[in-house]
Amino acid sequence: MISCAADVSIRPHLLSRFLRANTKDGVTTLLPDFLPSQLPPRDSIQDRWLWDSEEWRKQRGGLPSCLVIATEGPVFSSGHDLSEMKGKPKEEIKEIFDLCSEVMSLIRRSPSVVISRINGIATAAGAQLAATTDIVIASPSSSFGTPGVRVGLYCTTPGVAVARAFPPKTAFGMLATARTLSAKEAHEKGMVTFLSKVEGEGEVHALDQLVHDVALDITSSGSQIQALGKWSFYTQIGMREGGGDGMEAAVKWAGEIMARNAKLDDAKEGFSAFLEKRKPSWKT
Amino acid sequence: MISCAADVSIRPHLLSRFLRANTKDGVTTLLPDFLPSQLPPRDSIQDRWLWDSEEWRKQRGGLPSCLVIATEGPVFSSGHDLSEMKGKPKEEIKEIFDLCSEVMSLIRRSPSVVISRINGIATAAGAQLAATTDIVIASPSSSFGTPGVRVGLYCTTPGVAVARAFPPKTAFGMLATARTLSAKEAHEKGMVTFLSKVEGEGEVHALDQLVHDVALDITSSGSQIQALGKWSFYTQIGMREGGGDGMEAAVKWAGEIMARNAKLDDAKEGFSAFLEKRKPSWKT
Amino acid sequence: MISCAADVSIRPHLLSRFLRANTKDGVTTLLPDFLPSQLPPRDSIQDRWLWDSEEWRKQRGGLPSCLVIATEGPVFSSGHDLSEMKGKPKEEIKEIFDLCSEVMSLIRRSPSVVISRINGIATAAGAQLAATTDIVIASPSSSFGTPGVRVGLYCTTPGVAVARAFPPKTAFGMLATARTLSAKEAHEKGMVTFLSKVEGEGEVHALDQLVHDVALDITSSGSQIQALGKWSFYTQIGMREGGGDGMEAAVKWAGEIMARNAKLDDAKEGFSAFLEKRKPSWKT
Numbered sequence: 100m101i102s103c104a105a106d107v108s109i110r111p112h113l114l115s116r117f118l119r120a121n122t123k124d125g126v127t128t129l130l131p132d133f134l135p136s137q138l139p140p141r142d143s144i145q146d147r148w149l150w151d152s153e154e155w156r157k158q159r160g161g162l163p164s165c166l167v168i169a170t171e172g173p174v175f176s177s178g179h180d181l182s183e184m185k186g187k188p189k190e191e192i193k194e195i196f197d198l199c200s201e202v203m204s205l206i207r208r209s210p211s212v213v214i215s216r217i218n219g220i221a222t223a224a225g226a227q228l229a230a231t232t233d234i235v236i237a238s239p240s241s242s243f244g245t246p247g248v249r250v251g252l253y254c255t256t257p258g259v260a261v262a263r264a265f266p267p268k269t270a271f272g273m274l275a276t277a278r279t280l281s282a283k284e285a286h287e288k289g290m291v292t293f294l295s296k297v298e299g300e301g302e303v304h305a306l307d308q309l310v311h312d313v314a315l316d317i318t319s320s321g322s323q324i325q326a327l328g329k330w331s332f333y334t335q336i337g338m339r340e341g342g343g344d345g346m347e348a349a350v351k352w353a354g355e356i357m358a359r360n361a362k363l364d365d366a367k368e369g370f371s372a373f374l375e376k377r378k379p380s381w382k383t
Numbered sequence: 384m385i386s387c388a389a390d391v392s393i394r395p396h397l398l399s400r401f402l403r404a405n406t407k408d409g410v411t412t413l414l415p416d417f418l419p420s421q422l423p424p425r426d427s428i429q430d431r432w433l434w435d436s437e438e439w440r441k442q443r444g445g446l447p448s449c450l451v452i453a454t455e456g457p458v459f460s461s462g463h464d465l466s467e468m469k470g471k472p473k474e475e476i477k478e479i480f481d482l483c484s485e486v487m488s489l490i491r492r493s494p495s496v497v498i499s500r501i502n503g504i505a506t507a508a509g510a511q512l513a514a515t516t517d518i519v520i521a522s523p524s525s526s527f528g529t530p531g532v533r534v535g536l537y538c539t540t541p542g543v544a545v546a547r548a549f550p551p552k553t554a555f556g557m558l559a560t561a562r563t564l565s566a567k568e569a570h571e572k573g574m575v576t577f578l579s580k581v582e583g584e585g586e587v588h589a590l591d592q593l594v595h596d597v598a599l600d601i602t603s604s605g606s607q608i609q610a611l612g613k614w615s616f617y618t619q620i621g622m623r624e625g626g627g628d629g630m631e632a633a634v635k636w637a638g639e640i641m642a643r644n645a646k647l648d649d650a651k652e653g654f655s656a657f658l659e660k661r662k663p664s665w666k667t
Numbered sequence: 668m669i670s671c672a673a674d675v676s677i678r679p680h681l682l683s684r685f686l687r688a689n690t691k692d693g694v695t696t697l698l699p700d701f702l703p704s705q706l707p708p709r710d711s712i713q714d715r716w717l718w719d720s721e722e723w724r725k726q727r728g729g730l731p732s733c734l735v736i737a738t739e740g741p742v743f744s745s746g747h748d749l750s751e752m753k754g755k756p757k758e759e760i761k762e763i764f765d766l767c768s769e770v771m772s773l774i775r776r777s778p779s780v781v782i783s784r785i786n787g788i789a790t791a792a793g794a795q796l797a798a799t800t801d802i803v804i805a806s807p808s809s810s811f812g813t814p815g816v817r818v819g820l821y822c823t824t825p826g827v828a829v830a831r832a833f834p835p836k837t838a839f840g841m842l843a844t845a846r847t848l849s850a851k852e853a854h855e856k857g858m859v860t861f862l863s864k865v866e867g868e869g870e871v872h873a874l875d876q877l878v879h880d881v882a883l884d885i886t887s888s889g890s891q892i893q894a895l896g897k898w899s900f901y902t903q904i905g906m907r908e909g910g911g912d913g914m915e916a917a918v919k920w921a922g923e924i925m926a927r928n929a930k931l932d933d934a935k936e937g938f939s940a941f942l943e944k945r946k947p948s949w950k951t
Contacts, residue, residue: 266857
């Protein structure tokens with residue numbers, strides 16, 4: 100059971116198998132739809148866990164503030180296994196992609212910040228997995244590709260995340276030519292959030308250190324603030340009310356979010372600590 | 384009073400206090416909503432100042448073609464004063480953010496091109512202020528950050544402008560980790576429009592020279608053309624009619640804009656000057 | 668006659684004059700509207716050529732998988748001829764822009780991947796032409812600009828494609844100041860898909876080699892897969908259903924596309940060739 104207003108259906112076993120979701124007493128808490136209308140009236144209890152520090156502490160269960168998706172060996176992920184699809188009827192193939200899209204929803208809906216740690220090659224659905232996470236951290240010798248066109252199966256699904264992380268022409272170039280992009284170029288283009296500096300000897304160690312440092316940056320803030328911030332971020336980026344890039348409408352909406360945020364326990368503690376020049380002791 | 388079809392309310396004192404708006408006989412002229420439907424019928428008088436050179440000259444008043452937001456000292460702006468918010472009821476905090484969002488609207492709605500000159504640190508609402516201006520010019524030792532999460536108040540409002548100026552993963556990384564971005568990286572990622580080259584000794588002088596040169600580039604064009612161009616730009620970028628990135632619908636719409644533009648006094652003068660190989664003498 | 672569900676009207680002579688479209692027995696095949704609703708029911712025959720390998724082979728005619736727009740000399744294109752517009756009534760000027768926007772639609776709607784080969788200056792509608800192609804390949808000494816504001820005619824129409832290929836602040840800076848961007852910076856910002864490495868002596872040769880290699884990458888995949896991939900790409904990038912960046916809805920939709928793709932002749936051949944470790948022999 101999913102306790103939020105989310106219009107998303109995710110198979111229960113995925114919640115535990117693929118990502119450690121926030122499940123307590125059989126209820127799994129995920130972020131609501133990324134729509135400004137999901138901002139509940141102040142006296143509503145809907146999704147209260149995002150807006151009420153007491154409720155957050157009750158619901159959080161064992162959910163960490165930050166999740167890291169990492170793999171071992173020289174390949175981050177090369178996506179689907181073609182032999183699984185070959186000769187299957189269309190409906191069974193669709194089922195594989197449905198499962199895949201639920202994993203992507205789970206990453207987006209997780210109240211945790213999801214990091215992918217890339218050391219090596221991330222191609223096809225592997226590139227999609229990376230591009231779908233909130234933060235991509237890569238070693239410089241890593242690379243990204245969407246080579247499906249080479250086997251007659253265009254990487255349309257990976258392209259969804261890739262075209263939202265890269266500039267559109269970069270994404271299209273990858274899809275149509277099957278050429279890969281180095282992690283350095285992917286960082287220049289904005290898809291890799293943080294690029295590890297050490298190449299060759301010590302590369303893995305430096306990557307792990309960077310992942311550790313970034314995860315520490317995230318977990319050293321209040322967990323409810325991170326969850327609220329993540330939901331608000333993915334909501335505001337889509338707002339286009341009033342035309343143009345929607346900046347004016349989104350800013351007004353975001354002001355309401357911040358005013359509510361300012362009344363949460365972690366904000367009260369954060370303000371006091373800042374003004375008293377001491378380290379905050381987070382409440383969530 | 385605001386003389387345009389704008390669905391925006393901005394406190395009168397802001398118009399004079401924060402940005403020199405185009406106020407004449409008590410009427411302030413701002414750009415209309417950034418919606419293609421705001422393109423008035425050819426025989427309408429609505430927003431005639433954008434479409435009629437005579438009317439533009441009447442309404443322009445003392446409005447410059449270009450405004451520069453600059454600050455003194457090593458900090459461009461670090462945003463809100465937390466002590467102003469601490470302990471305040473939610474409605475008073477909301478009021479602070481409402482005021483802030485009106486300043487952002489004023490920048491976007493100003494018929495002038497608004498430049499921010501960044502020399503130093505621009506964080507939280509300071510990063511928002513910079514990212515909201517039309518053109519960001521920065522010295523290489525400057526930096527940008529949205530560290531609100533560190534004090535329990537996620538930079539959701541700054542994130543609106545930051546996520547529209549940076550690639551989304553870069554923006555999210557800044558918001559969730561509170562890590563800053565150097566002006567060089569911000570230029571690489573497209574948020575800094577022009578980066579000054581000189582670092583260290585002479586840095587401020589070189590920045591001022593670049594700001595001066597860019598402002599001169601802008602003011603050496605007709606003021607009505609700049610205003611019409613700004614409104615059209617922020618309108619077309621939001622058009623998604625017909626699906627995809629909306630390119631086809633936006634191009635058709637833009638063709639109508641350019642055909643009207645071609646009949647304005649400055650275009651007539653510009654065409655003549657170009658074909659006669661002489662310097663134009665702008666009419667607005 | 669246009670055989671697809673496209674809500675686009677393109678003058679017949681353009682189809683042959685400007686781009687070699689897929690015309691057979693007087694019927695020209697273009698990509699349908701970039702809307703998820705254009706995905707036809709499985710048993711429908713609408714746009715069957717995208718979904719049926721047999722039908723594709725019938726309709727394809729002489730259409731190549733890849734088209735290259737190239738010009739000779741030191742200028743790729745500097746756009747419209749101002750003397751053509753000077754003194755003309757508004758409706759005649761509008762007609763010029765209508766023709767221009769049909770060329771842009773033709774590039775977007777072509778089932779072929781359209782490459783622009785840039786060697787030199789691409790300004791105004793020339794920059795638009797480049798930015799509208801699917802893939803931009805440039806030599807390092809090339810440059811891009813939208814200097815219309817200098818002659819009183821703001822590059823609003825070029826700005827549509829430029830603002831969809833560059834980050835928004837980069838695009839606005841070009842439009843308002845008339846400053847040009849080098850191909851290197853345009854590559855860094857994502858507008859140039861592939862940048863040739865050799866500058867000075869041998870520059871043209873290296874550019875031609877790169878264009879040849881990229882075109883070969885594209886044509887060495889099945890032509891139907893490229894066409895389906897292109898249509899799906901431009902459709903999914905615009906999907907915003909469910910809020911935010913629309914990732915979740917787009918991924919679900921894309922899963923259906925890939926399941927259908929997997930049943931096309933080229934996918935069957937591609938899967939077999941991959942698993943049998945041999946070179947595929949494409950069916951379209």
